[in-house]
Amino acid sequence: MIITVSRQFGSGGREVGKRLADALGLQYYDKELVTQIAEHTDLNEGYVSSVLENGGFKNYAFTFGRTMPFVSATPAPVTDVLVAQQKIIKAIGQKGNCLIVGRSADVILKDFKPFRIFVYADDASKIARCRQRAPEGEHYTDKQMLRRFKEIDGGRRKLHDLLSMHRWGDKAGYDLMLNTTNINIKAIIPALAEYISKANKDEQ
Amino acid sequence: MIITVSRQFGSGGREVGKRLADALGLQYYDKELVTQIAEHTDLNEGYVSSVLENGGFKNYAFTFGRTMPFVSATPAPVTDVLVAQQKIIKAIGQKGNCLIVGRSADVILKDFKPFRIFVYADDASKIARCRQRAPEGEHYTDKQMLRRFKEIDGGRRKLHDLLSMHRWGDKAGYDLMLNTTNINIKAIIPALAEYISKANKDEQ
Numbered sequence: 001m002i003i004t005v006s007r008q009f010g011s012g013g014r015e016v017g018k019r020l021a022d023a024l025g026l027q028y029y030d031k032e033l034v035t036q037i038a039e040h041t042d043l044n045e046g047y048v049s050s051v052l053e054n055g056g057f058k059n060y061a062f063t064f065g066r067t068m069p070f071v072s073a074t075p076a077p078v079t080d081v082l083v084a085q086q087k088i089i090k091a092i093g094q095k096g097n098c099l100i101v102g103r104s105a106d107v108i109l110k111d112f113k114p115f116r117i118f119v120y121a122d123d124a125s126k127i128a129r130c131r132q133r134a135p136e137g138e139h140y141t142d143k144q145m146l147r148r149f150k151e152i153d154g155g156r157r158k159l160h161d162l163l164s165m166h167r168w169g170d171k172a173g174y175d176l177m178l179n180t181t182n183i184n185i186k187a188i189i190p191a192l193a194e195y196i197s198k199a200n201k202d203e204q
Numbered sequence: 205m206i207i208t209v210s211r212q213f214g215s216g217g218r219e220v221g222k223r224l225a226d227a228l229g230l231q232y233y234d235k236e237l238v239t240q241i242a243e244h245t246d247l248n249e250g251y252v253s254s255v256l257e258n259g260g261f262k263n264y265a266f267t268f269g270r271t272m273p274f275v276s277a278t279p280a281p282v283t284d285v286l287v288a289q290q291k292i293i294k295a296i297g298q299k300g301n302c303l304i305v306g307r308s309a310d311v312i313l314k315d316f317k318p319f320r321i322f323v324y325a326d327d328a329s330k331i332a333r334c335r336q337r338a339p340e341g342e343h344y345t346d347k348q349m350l351r352r353f354k355e356i357d358g359g360r361r362k363l364h365d366l367l368s369m370h371r372w373g374d375k376a377g378y379d380l381m382l383n384t385t386n387i388n389i390k391a392i393i394p395a396l397a398e399y400i401s402k403a404n405k406d407e408q
Contacts, residue, residue: 118375120375120376122376169375171322171324171373171375171381171383172324172326174381174383175383175385176380176381176382176383177375177378177380177381178380179375179378179379179380181379183379183403184402184403187402187403188399188402188403190398191395191396191398191399191401191402192395192399194394194395194398195392195395195396195399197395198388198391198392198395199387199388199391199392
């Protein structure tokens, strides 16, 4: 069984993924992937993370691990990161029994027919969730938070849509879409695990 | 508990709704509503059904129950049907413990905070489903069926979007979106019922 969880920033998708992996006894992958890709490409983790979050399409102060700035329109390392990502995620898919959050795993692993979840929520609920989890002393206005959501999700969308025939967040590309607005995530995990076990195409 | 099920034509949304209502012991409403509205408005069921499926926006041979054709751009009975629909669906919502398939009930009942499901599937799966259920002797090409899906769903969309701030089929307007492609609907019903029971906002 392979499950992928795509998610809007602040929707609790990571919590859904972690708890679901625990409930189903699946290996869980999220930020670990960044470390693996950084090791594989010999690039800085901060840079790899930035490429994976916004496709390296933003100007990035390219000072890590190299002395010469790149002048190419598509600097080689961006491609390196994407190629490494594909390679590592496919190797994980090959082993099976895993749940991967983000990183376009839904598209990269499509030949393995993963169960593809998309987690989303309304703005008020995402803002409340982020505030609750913010480090002490962090204060953003609603407007600032909404701008940040747009930036982060915009990055995810761009990178996903490079690879996919369906747009990020378009229902056609997912098996189940969960709105976590006003939902206690912990409470729905057993039912969600059961749903996926029954629906999983490999078991048909 | 109030559940609404919106669905793409051919996705099995009606089956999801019927089985889910049975599993949760909820009163089920689908085509019954057309009969109620027809009785309420003293209009022909075929006409009411056509208004509810495509908003009466198509030319309709207006020969039922009246002798004079309407010349107004928006013939009064269309409004009558929509008003009656709202009235009847709201009365059903007031009673609670029900599941309503289609008829924009997700929007009409929004003050009751229903759990809003959207059911969809890919084209191949919808075609297969329709063929399996077609009366003997009915033969449509794939192309004809796809055109029919577009017509029917287009009608649902138009009527829904008249009332809603979210577009028909846009995830923002639903609590859970189910892709029934390759899924055995019967098998997932207990998990789905459990998910909704846990997620239901009224129980928070």
